[in-house]
Amino acid sequence: xxxxxxxxxxxxxxxxxxxxxxxxxxxxxxxxxxxxxxxxxxxxxxxxxxxxxxxxxxxxxxxxxxxxxxxxxxxxxxxxxxxxxxxxxxxxxxxxxxxxxxxxxxxxxxxxxxxxxxxxxxxxxxxxxxxxxxxxxxxxxxxxxxxxxxxxxxxxxxxxxxxxxxxxxxxxxxxxxxxxxxxxxxxxxxxxxxxxxxxxxxxxxxxxxxxxxxxxxxxxxxxxxxxxxxxxxxxxxxxxxxxxxxxxxxxxxxxxxxxxxxxxxxxxxxxxxxxxxxxxxxxxxxxxxxxxxxxxxxxxxxxxxxxxxxxxxxxxxxxxxxxxxxxxxxxxxxxxxxxxxxxxxxxxxxxxxxxxxxxxxxxxxxxxxxxxx
Amino acid sequence: xxxxxxxxxxxxxxxxxxxxxxxxxxxxxxxxxxxxxxxxxxxxxxxxxxxxxxxxxxxxxxxxxxxxxxxxxxxxxxxxxxxxxxxxxxxxxxxxxxxxxxxxxxxxxxxxxxxxxxxxxxxxxxxxxxxxxxxxxxxxxxxxxxxxxxxxxxxxxxxxxxxxxxxxxxxxxxxxxxxxxxxxxxxxxxxxxxxxxxxxxxxxxxxxxxxxxxxxxxxxxxxxxxxxxxxxxxxxxxxxxxxxxxxxxxxxxxxxxxxxxxxxxxxxxxx
Numbered sequence: 001x002x003x004x005x006x007x008x009x010x011x012x013x014x015x016x017x018x019x020x021x022x023x024x025x026x027x028x029x030x031x032x033x034x035x036x037x038x039x040x041x042x043x044x045x046x047x048x049x050x051x052x053x054x055x056x057x058x059x060x061x062x063x064x065x066x067x068x069x070x071x072x073x074x075x076x077x078x079x080x081x082x083x084x085x086x087x088x089x090x091x092x093x094x095x096x097x098x099x100x101x102x103x104x105x106x107x108x109x110x111x112x113x114x115x116x117x118x119x120x121x122x123x124x125x126x127x128x129x130x131x132x133x134x135x136x137x138x139x140x141x142x143x144x145x146x147x148x149x150x151x152x153x154x155x156x157x158x159x160x161x162x163x164x165x166x167x168x169x170x171x172x173x174x175x176x177x178x179x180x181x182x183x184x185x186x187x188x189x190x191x192x193x194x195x196x197x198x199x200x201x202x203x204x205x206x207x208x209x210x211x212x213x214x215x216x217x218x219x220x221x222x223x224x225x226x227x228x229x230x231x232x233x234x235x236x237x238x239x240x241x242x243x244x245x246x247x248x249x250x251x252x253x254x255x256x257x258x259x260x261x262x263x264x265x266x267x268x269x270x271x272x273x274x275x276x277x278x279x280x281x282x283x284x285x286x287x288x289x290x291x292x293x294x295x296x297x298x299x300x301x302x303x304x305x306x307x308x309x310x311x312x313x314x315x316x317x318x319x320x321x322x323x324x325x326x327x328x329x330x331x332x333x334x335x336x337x338x339x340x341x342x343x344x345x346x347x348x349x350x351x352x353x354x355x356x357x358x359x360x361x362x363x364x365x366x367x368x369x370x371x372x373x
Numbered sequence: 374x375x376x377x378x379x380x381x382x383x384x385x386x387x388x389x390x391x392x393x394x395x396x397x398x399x400x401x402x403x404x405x406x407x408x409x410x411x412x413x414x415x416x417x418x419x420x421x422x423x424x425x426x427x428x429x430x431x432x433x434x435x436x437x438x439x440x441x442x443x444x445x446x447x448x449x450x451x452x453x454x455x456x457x458x459x460x461x462x463x464x465x466x467x468x469x470x471x472x473x474x475x476x477x478x479x480x481x482x483x484x485x486x487x488x489x490x491x492x493x494x495x496x497x498x499x500x501x502x503x504x505x506x507x508x509x510x511x512x513x514x515x516x517x518x519x520x521x522x523x524x525x526x527x528x529x530x531x532x533x534x535x536x537x538x539x540x541x542x543x544x545x546x547x548x549x550x551x552x553x554x555x556x557x558x559x560x561x562x563x564x565x566x567x568x569x570x571x572x573x574x575x576x577x578x579x580x581x582x583x584x585x586x587x588x589x590x591x592x593x594x595x596x597x598x599x600x601x602x603x604x605x606x607x608x609x610x611x612x613x614x615x616x617x618x619x620x621x622x623x624x625x626x627x628x629x630x631x632x633x634x635x636x637x638x639x640x641x642x643x644x
Binding site (some may be wrong): 009010013014194299301302303304308309310312313317341342344345357360362364365 | 381382385386390406430431433468469470486488489490491492533534535536539540542543551555556557558577
């Protein structure tokens with residue numbers, strides 16, 4: 001009797017063991033039989049259809065890993081009617097060791113943008129560890145390492161000759177945070193321009209060096225965290241920067257002000273750009289043009305520097321329109337088309353498209369403007 | 374002896390059944406209650422709750438410039454403190470630095486108009502949501518038939534141009550053949566309803582509460598929210614991952630406030 005019970009029990013256990021083995025086999029197959037990678041190709045060359053060819057946006061593809069997202073991003077930029085894109089190319093990502101360059105991701109961004117008919121403006125900065133002392137930030141560059149940065153800029157100009165002709169040297173050097181947490185120094189930044197200008201032109205005669213990209217601010221004289229952008233540009237000219245850049249890069253944020261608010265040295269507004277232009281004229285640099293490589297408005301519901309969503313749309317379109325009609329402005333790239341991931345802060349309210357590629361109302365309104373609808 | 378250890382043998386069956394019994398006991402046996410975490414223990418012993426805030430988010434939390442704080446989050450913090458019998462110490466931190474400061478033990482929790490962030494679930498624990506700021510559908514008070522967007526096919530929806538409500542409406546526009554009418558402000562969109570210019574409006578709930586207060590003097594009660602928010606934007610409290618007891622206590626307070634209607638009252642008082 002006992003043996004019958006046990007034999008039945010054993011039979012059940014055998015079935016359980018078989019089921020476990022089968023499940024385990026299935027699990028292994030499921031784990032290893034991953035779907036094949038998605039094939040993404042450049043596709044046929046496209047052209048931007050727009051009535052306003054100076055329109056542009058700053059993109060953030062540097063942190064984007066998946067190729068299809070890079071492609072989709074630039075497709076949507078083209079469909080919105082923007083011609084220019086500004087993108088960040090961190091030096092440390094490309095030249096991780098002295099003289100060893102990895103262009104893979106940079107090539108991908110440039111080629112997908114160009115296939116969509118977009119003109120790329122490359123922002124260069126972000127110091128690799130080998131080019132700066134230990135325990136310094138990624139924005140710290142000693143003058144004795146300017147040669148290394150010059151080598152990188154020359155290599156970049158050569159590698160992207162015929163593909164990228166606009167190089168923005170550094171970002172907001174008038175802010176301590178962007179100048180290695182040190183007191184800012186317009187003369188030292190001018191020396192940096194001198195270190196790269198000739199070398200970039202040597203490798204690519206068509207290249208344009210964009211300088212400035214200053215953070216608009218009202219820091220009083222002697223402030224420790226930043227220098228007023230007007231004062232900084234003036235000091236750049238005094239230090240002899242004029243012959244070492246081709247175009248002035250400007251960051252033009254409107255904050256709470258409308259697009260057409262009159263510029264004034266004691267106000268940060270969109271038209272502050274005109275005050276920077278005045279400094280260029282003061283030094284007889286009127287032949288050079290200006291490119292807006294950051295700027296715009298934010299429509300966060302509670303952030304203190306934000307406007308309403310409707311105001312943001314109206315200001316943005318008016319800003320593009322002003323750029324289009326202003327002769328000395330060559331391009332107007334506003335911050336920021338899309339970020340790879342949400343930040344869940346006010347920063348998400350600068351974007352035109354969500355990380356999931358949902359176009360925001362501002363995207364549709366700007367597209368209508370570009371199409372003349 | 375070993376020869377008898379084949380599958381189906383008696384010894385094998387006995388060992389296997391013993392193992393199964395042990396596993397069942399391990400899974401089902403009563404667990405001893407977890408020890409309160411250090412954060413909760415400290416709050417209890419020192420009778421002080423340290424809250425990380427960026428006081429620049431009205432109507433949730435704002436500093437009037439003299440150090441006096443007000444807003445919905447402050448009211449909620451007071452409820453936590455009252456329930457636990459502790460005092461509050463606010464620690465001012467920039468919004469971008471709140472998570473780092475929390476994990477650096479600068480305070481016990483973040484209560485500062487903090488939206489749920491799925492990217493942070495590996496770093497902190499989030500409480501139950503205490504407010505959903507997702508856009509809501511508003512209809513006239515005398516509209517008893519509309520229960521959601523599906524009832525509004527081929528009808529006109531009023532939105533504030535560029536707002537989250539506008540974005541939500543554009544998303545559903547094709548599916549329900551919605552006719553969108555955009556206004557410069559949410560208040561203008563809501564005022565279009567009694568005038569018969571639109572069948573419904575989509576705005577965020579804070580704006581709606583604010584609007585009701587602004588229109589209260591007129592004596593008109595012409596608007597009501599229908600259905601659930603069209604998108605979620607949940608606000609939560611964050612604690613360190615080593616503070617599960619604190620999280621449990623926070624959730625208990627939030628759940629209790631929601632159950633007795635006090636949470637809704639606090640919203641009305643502060644929005």
